[in-house]
Amino acid sequence: MVQEPERHGDEEPPGEAPPRAVVLATFDSLAPRTAEGVAGELDVARDHAAATLSALVDAGELESAALVDGDDALTAYYLSPDVHPGGSIDPETARRAAVQRTIAELDVPGVSEMMQDWRRDALERAWEFLAEEGTVSDRAFKREVYPGHKAGYDTAEAWWAFLRPRLARLPGVEGPSDDGSTWEYVGP
Missing domain, CATH: 1.10.10 (Arc Repressor Mutant, subunit A)
Structure with a gap:
């Protein structure tokens, strides 16, 4: 049985994962983000945001932690203070993400x-x-x-x-x- 991707809101989400630079640009501090929060900000499907977030973790650009409360589990993603001193991304990455977001629209x-x-x-x-x-x-x-x-x-x-x-x-x-x-x- 094929499971349909999760949806947010009543709208049909876009069908592809957002570029890594665009997702990375949503992190403007060391504060953790969820796949659902990133998906909502970028107006993409949660599963697509999660895939890009996982790729960023694999590349060492982000870190993740599983937060468990009984039967409920949530993955939090955050900037690594070792990779991003001061808790923010460099201006060039942010600029490129803004351009990619504009082009995508x-x-x-x-x-x-x-x-x-x-x-x-x-x-x-x-x-x-x-x-x-x-x-x-x-x-x-x-x-x-x-x-x-x-x-x-x-x-x-x-x-x-x-x-x-x-x-x-x-x-x-x-x-x-x-x-x-x-x-x-x-x-x-």
């Missing part, structure tokens, strides 16, 4: 989830390129990012038509400039 065209994921990956790579360079022209995005992240587009122009309006909505991005072709990364 954007409407992305595609006939399949895989195509949509490729397009989200291309958008994230464009953001990374801008964050690394500081100032980037439309032409540089097409020359440097498009060849490795075509996302199913046959031409750089079609790819840029998809990417351009979405890039402007990401955290830390300012652009395009008055000339219409220069973008700037201004930080968090």
